[in-house]
Amino acid sequence: MSINLFPAKAVQGELIKYSQIGNKQFKIFTKAGDVVDIDALANKGLKYKANPFLDELKGNHVRVGLLFLNPSMRTRMSTQVAGRNLGMDVIVFNIDKEGWQLEFGDGVVMNGNKAEHIKEAAPVLGSYFDILGIRTFPSLQNRAEDYSESYISEFIKYCGVPVVSLESATRHPLQSLTDIITMKESLAQQPITPGKKLKIVHTWAPHIKPCPQAVSNSFCEWVNAWGKADFVVANPEGMDLAEEFTKGATVTHNQEEALEGADFVYVKNWSSYDWKGEYGKNYDAPDASSWLLTLDKLKNTNNAKVMHCLPVRRGVELTDEVLDSDHSLITTEAGNRVWAAQAVLSELL
Ligand SMILES: NCCC[C@H](NC(=O)CCC(=O)O)C(=O)O
Numbered sequence: 001m002s003i004n005l006f007p008a009k010a011v012q013g014e015l016i017k018y019s020q021i022g023n024k025q026f027k028i029f030t031k032a033g034d035v036v037d038i039d040a041l042a043n044k045g046l047k048y049k050a051n052p053f054l055d056e057l058k059g060n061h062v063r064v065g066l067l068f069l070n071p072s073m074r075t076r077m078s079t080q081v082a083g084r085n086l087g088m089d090v091i092v093f094n095i096d097k098e099g100w101q102l103e104f105g106d107g108v109v110m111n112g113n114k115a116e117h118i119k120e121a122a123p124v125l126g127s128y129f130d131i132l133g134i135r136t137f138p139s140l141q142n143r144a145e146d147y148s149e150s151y152i153s154e155f156i157k158y159c160g161v162p163v164v165s166l167e168s169a170t171r172h173p174l175q176s177l178t179d180i181i182t183m184k185e186s187l188a189q190q191p192i193t194p195g196k197k198l199k200i201v202h203t204w205a206p207h208i209k210p211c212p213q214a215v216s217n218s219f220c221e222w223v224n225a226w227g228k229a230d231f232v233v234a235n236p237e238g239m240d241l242a243e244e245f246t247k248g249a250t251v252t253h254n255q256e257e258a259l260e261g262a263d264f265v266y267v268k269n270w271s272s273y274d275w276k277g278e279y280g281k282n283y284d285a286p287d288a289s290s291w292l293l294t295l296d297k298l299k300n301t302n303n304a305k306v307m308h309c310l311p312v313r314r315g316v317e318l319t320d321e322v323l324d325s326d327h328s329l330i331t332t333e334a335g336n337r338v339w340a341a342q343a344v345l346s347e348l349l
């Protein structure tokens, strides 16, 4: 169902591949497949964490535009900080609130409330900036449309400059790179027993409303591509993510079994990919709240660290007792968003 955004090819020594976009070749960062070596890119992020101004002149006179069609705190702020650490000029545009409403459809007669077409908006923005970032959430109404990633693809096609995804309909690659960085950092500080295989568990969590699958899809895609762990995805029956993302992981509907011996537990709600034949629905069956992670459940893990992309709803998606415990890596993880963004922006230059 989903399209492989663009075929990409690697150049020696560079960690992000070049993609053929129309008759041009440039780098885009939208998915794990755009990266040559995930571990090396994560190391680059950790290098910037140790020395934020290592490349402070590298981005001199480089202009970065960050476009948001949806809310954001971490992505918006961390990517600005990252760009400034590299000496770049970064400008944020809340295009949904401050710009004209955008039409993405081909051949549409624009006699409604959308005043500007992506075919004009994207090249104009591409003429102002050297690198563009865009956040476009899914509608959660139409699976085929969301999984075609048409918004970010159209944007990339027409803007003519390197693009970094700030979370698209089905993926959140800056988050996933951050998550790998955070696990590597944690393992360096507290190594697991020699001989024990690293175990990462991604568990579904309850929510009051349907959330995108993007963070979870990406986490699966990146952990699988990273290839350093036994990886288990646990969710209620019927709530499996798309197989193209989980392929390579063990998918189970038994959370207790999944948590056994886990080193990292990544918590996130996602709405249905295909629950009772429906897409984008909040799983609200009677057993939903039994999926809430508690300190008691963590006793069965290898003193696991708990992760979440944030924002998190306390008492709904995660308990206060877990969030406020030493298990939680969550604010460190959010802090690491800067270093992931800095590694990516540096590679896009
Ligand atoms: N960018 C990180 C997560 C964004 C989004 N969260 C949300 O929609 C939470 C909304 C709320 O709790 O009202 C998601 O799940 O993909």
Ligand SMILES: NC(=O)OP(=O)(O)O
Pocket (backbone or CB within 6 Å): 071, 072, 073, 074, 075, 076, 167, 175, 309, 310, 311
């Ligand atoms: N994790 C994350 O992407 O947070 P924001 O939505 O606040 O950017």
